[in-house]
Amino acid sequence: MADSLQMILTEASAWAIPIIILAILTVGMLRKVKVYETFVEGAKEGFQVGVRIIPFLVAILVAIGMFRASGALDIMIRLIDPLLSLVGYPSEALPMAMIRPLSGSGALGVMSDLLATHGPDSFIGRLASTMMGSTETTFYVLAVYLGSIGVRRSRHTLAACLTADAAGLIAAFIVVKLVF
Amino acid sequence: MNIIWYLLVAIAVLVAAFSGTMQTTTDAALDSAKVAVELSIGLIGIMAFWLGLMKIAEKAGLIQSLARLLRPIMTRLFPEVPAEHPAMGSMISNIAANMLGLGNSATALGLKAMKDLQEINTEKKSASNAMATFLAINTSSVTIIPATVIAMRASAGSTHAAEIIGPTIVATLVSTIVAIAATRFFQRFVPAQGKDPVDVPIKPDSENGEDN
Structure with missing residues (x-):
């Protein structure tokens, strides 16, 4: 059952993009849009956007990279851990919660590590999986999105996003605890 | 952002000094800089692809x-954005791409949405309320199918790799609702430092896409 569901999902995501492409091009042709010229015209901007986000991405990734490599993140985790174990939150899964908003590849690394050590169908495995799927790499997204349009003052964006992340992580914990 | 950036770096250097991880910290800084550029360059092709396709879809x-x-949902979520503005369409396509778990393609569409939102932003150096709401929804991750996670669980030998779909959707939903509520709540404390949004000339035409 789970296997066939997974197959359907994998198939669905494999089909999604080709079908979207075909649909857009077909409707474009039917409505007499010069699809080729229009595509090229739009695509031209891709380069500028890619280049424009470089400095912002460098800034944020360097800071996060240093923070992790220096061991500062581990210290932070050790400080928070006793508080969270009070509510029954497993300390093994704490790095997951802390790294998730900072680094997508880092979180994937932590998750695969947790899945390997504790097994994917353990409480920790399920918790890490749910956290991974239900939150985003907030700092990366903010740096890239705001950087691409030259916004320097993010105002309340970061506070709101981190509040949402915290809510998502807490919800993941509660739901996994209730469901399984 | 200034304070957080400074704190991340300063704490890292301090901790490194005390725990003897200076060399790894140095390596991480230089490596991350390289990775950042590789990520950006890698995004160019996908950006170009989706921007091209979006242009056709727009026309x-x-x-x-x-x-x-x-429209009924979007105008409520983004009261500052005129209902006919192209930003609405590009935000929807970004959210849809995120729901399908399309990763980098979602980023490309999201950057387009930011550009459209910037057009109606009164204070160009400062994030508008609409941007904050959009970003909060975006980073709260509106996934329906966490494809990568399911794949990783399956390869780790899970008997029910897809069983986390339900919990993920619930957690996502909670974080998205909190995201919207939080932006609404916080925006009162951070004035946009600009004129009233009402006296800004709005460019309502959505026929020909952007003009630069």
């Missing part, structure tokens, strides 16, 4: 129909 009126369909 064919597809984005506008999509926006019209979701």
Whole structure:
């Protein structure tokens, strides 16, 4: 059952993009849009956007990279851990919660590590999986999105996003605890 | 952002000094800089691809129909954005791409949405309320199918790799609702430092896409 569901999902995501492409091009042709010229015209901007986000991405990734490599993140985790174990939150899964908003590849690394050590169908495995799927790499997204349009003052964006992340992580914990 | 950036770096250097991880910290700084550029360059092709496709969709009126369909929700979420503005369409396409778990493609569409939102932003150096709401929804991750996670669970030998879909959707939903509520709540404390949004000339035409 789970296997066939997974197959359907994998198939669905494999089909999604080709079908979207075909649909857009077909409707474009039917409505007499010069699809080729229009595509090229739009695509031209891709380069500028890619280049424009470089400095912002460098800034944020360097800071996060240093923070992790220096061991500062581990210290932070050790400080928070006793508080969270009070509510029954497993300390093994704490790095997951802390790294998730900072680094997508880092979180994937932590998750695969947790899945390997504790097994994917353990409480920790399920918790890490749910956290991974239900939150985003907030700092990366903010740096890239705001950087691409030259916004320097993010105002309340970061506070709101981190509040949402915290809510998502807490919800993941509660739901996994209730469901399984 | 200034304070957080400074704190991340300063704490890292301090901790490194005390725990003897200076060399790894140095390596991490230089490596991350390299990775950042590789990520950006890697994004160019996907950006170009989606921006090209979006241009066709825009000219064919597809984005506008999509926006019209979701208008009741979108105008409530983004009261500052005129209902006919192209930003609505590009935000919807980004959220849809995120829901499908399309990763980098979602980023490309999201950057387009930011550009459209910047057009109606009164204070160009400062994030508008609409941007904050959009980003909060975006980073709260509106996934329906966490494809990568399911794949990793399956390869780790899970008997029910897809069983986390339900919990993920619930957690996502909670974080998205909190995201919207939080932006609404926080925006009162951070004035946009600008004129009233009402006296800004709005460019309502969505026929020909952007003009630069």
